[in-house]
Amino acid sequence: MTTASDSATVEDTVENDEEHEHISDWGYVKVALLLAVITALEVFTYFESVVDWGKALVPALLVMMVIKFGVVVAYFMHLKFDSQVFTRVFVAGLLFAIGVYLAMIMAFGFHPWEIFQE
Amino acid sequence: MEHGDEHHRSTPLSHEKLAMWAFLGSECLLFGGLISTYMLYKNKLPEGTAISPGELFDIPFTSVTTFVLLMSSLTMVLSVSSITRGDLRRNRVWLLTTALLGAVFIGGQVYEFTAFYNEGAGFTTNLWSSAFFTLTGFHGVHVSIGIVMLMSLFIGNLTGRITKASAEKVEIIGLYWHFVDIVWIVIFTIVYLFPQ
């Protein structure tokens, strides 16, 4: 029986979600302000007269998208303060989706590095 | 055999919250596929197609509805935070505000769809239009289901079924609502803002 020794590690993986650092309402408003500012920046890229992003346009849009995505998930959805198990379940789905569909799109002849060359 | 505690749980996690997170993980694969299909077909639109997304999109208008949906995420967390404190009155206000903002977003989407249709881009017109209406339509259906759930919570609050003890229910519906919002964050960038 090789397994008796494993018992300790496993229960540990379940984080104690006691450490609920609750953000204040004002904290949420600040997060929303940050999101609003990024959204405004995103929309400004549409008006090319303001700033000419050139080749950096698509990468910049993607970075802003990822930041907004991450901020909503981490703060509004509490994932930063909640159990690791939730993070794992959700991120597993997210990574499977990104990996599988990126591979599919590449099989159709789309190359991710091309977005830096437009 | 010795007896364990009848109420034993192997983790301190809530069943319902874990179920919701698993469901959202699963939803990633659904929307991921819709978005990839959209990207694939946008680039495969035959040369010389009369209807092109670049001409149809009204970015300033969509930016406003995007902003509305983003702010509904703020009001959603505020409603969760108020019910956690036991403030039922504020919870009611924020739930209703969130649902209204969601309804404004859906209204904007209906307007946009109608406008596109009037300009000649229907569901069956071409590859792009089928993919566009399917992707944004799926998202819109998710938002609408969210609105129904929020209104049910609101009515529950009015009739006294939603109390401080049910804060987790509000939080779980909130998770769904925020997920719908982050899907829109991705759609807004990839569908609307990427160079057409």
Add this chain to the structure above:
Amino acid sequence: MAIVEDTPRELTTGQPAVAERPLGVLTRPTSTEGWKSWLTTVDHKRIGILYGAAAIFFFVVGGIEALLIRLQLARPGATVLGADLYNQVFTMHGVTMIFLVAMPLGAAFANYLIPLQIGTRDVAFPRLNAFSFWCFLAGAIFINTSWFLGGAPDGGWFAYAPNTGVLFSPSNGMDFFAIGLQITGIASLLSAINLIVTVVNLRAPGMTWFRMPVFTWMMLVVQVLLLFAIPVITLALFLLMFDRLWGANFFNVEAGADPLLWEHLFWIFGHPEVYILILPAFGAVSEIIPVFSRKPIFGYKFMIFSGIAIGFMGWGVWAHHMFASGIGPISVAAFSVSTMFIAVPTGVKILNWMATMWGGRLRFTTPMLFAVGLVSMFTIGGLSGVTHSVAPADTQQTDTYYIVAHFHYVVFGGVILGLFGGMYFWWPKVFGYALDDRAGKWNFWLMLIGFNVTFGPMHLLGLQGMSRRIQTYSSGQGFDLWNMVATIGSFMIALSVLVFVGNILQSYRTRNRRPPVGPDPWDGRSLEWATASPTPVHNFDYVPVVESLDDFWHRKWGEDEDGNIVRLATAEQIAQTGERRDVHLPSPSYWPLVVAIGLPIIGYGLIFNYWLCMVGGAIVLGGVYAWIMEPTDDPDAAHGPDGHDDHHDGDGDGNGATTDESEAEELEAPVG
């Protein structure tokens, strides 16, 4: 969705609950006996039995379809089935065997055994579990009614679009396929979420991850695969449905659509699906072999991690189904290599089973025979699978009977043999009497020989160039002999299934004349043997405490100073008797069945008349709200004489409120 009552669920006073009835009209059914109680049951064991019974029924249906195919192909130029009907029959054979037999049979074992093996009283969401079954059955019946409503699906179980578009498949068959599989998909997705939460949250004290039986582990991997694979097929089916019903352009090549889109989406789902089918059988065999070898499973952790590796790598090999479709040399090379790699964890499993048997005290009972049958037959199928991974060879094999031979060796030789073994193994636990061993051996040998006589020659036919899916062939191509042999083999398989059904009937009839099976007829190792047979409704009188892997075995057997195995106790001495009567269980419910009935009505509506959609939608919506608002528990139910409410597992229903919201949107989201 949150109109819920908040009745206190734990009574500190010891008084019976005085639950409010929120709407007055909603009460929960109380009967636990008679056929009606099966319609409202939320007991994971009964739901497991229902899944199993439905799967065996559809196994017979799909088997009859297979016999029709074999009759048509027995001789050149036969006219048993016309070309159109042949297409429908082989399509429905595949759809039935995969979605309506192998998947629910796996679900039957998962539902019945997971809560027992992890030492709990029910799944996390009992009503959702009932809904999953009814939803599966509704979808299964829906697809099969297409036979009477204008023709069954005729585009193959893989339904390659654009071949399945309205142009090439004008009957409503493919609509039934697309909508029916969405309904069964909801069932699989909800069941997966339910069982994942169950395994994470409801393991007994001491049941750490690496003390869980291999079966439970494999089932957990299957549920994770379902969780992430079902949305992909749901998406693909939606696109197909939109094309067929409302003229969308996803597979309209004329408008520039890419015909490979369907193939990619389908196989992104389809390859994990292959492991969804086989891993339950691997899990069952991993329980059977150690018991009948009287040895612990060899390399427990290797078994677990190879199962996880199979589940993970299963996502990176899908395009090996598309080598001949023109996906380009880089894709072909990449998927060829990843496919070769996935043979490694599978090989680990085969070797571990053999090492478990090595030096063991083997008892060749019927379940053991089936298990060994899986190990050997699956190896043949696995090896022919490796030949497909070599892309140049695969381009020769694609669409020939060699492929048909391969996937029947893994699916029949793997899934069916493994789960038949599982049925013989767990039958005493489920029903309280054993299936007859002598008839079981007849069943096994007939099935094994019939299987090899049927599918072995297909390797030859394929290499000789006989195409799959053809309705007939002309004589003089060298196909005549082996086709006749295969047809004879298929009737041997049919005979073996008859023996199985006869064995069930005969064993049931003579159950009282034979000695009782007791809690532990096979000298088992995992927790399900530590309670009475048939399993009492509350599973365990007291929540077991687990101290090691194979805990139950180590309570029965120990080692003396010289390292000899000595008996510490008999199973009868330590197993729970199941006689406790005061365990409070979740109340049955009408609403899972009601909601499930609404879904196929929406489906018929989409095909025939949109007004029916309104009816179906109203049933679903009303059912969901009634589900949410029904009392958390039957207020009149007898509580324990000690006034102690055992809500250990009842959270799905006992605390029904929150459950229901998440259920509600899970219900609605996939349906749109």
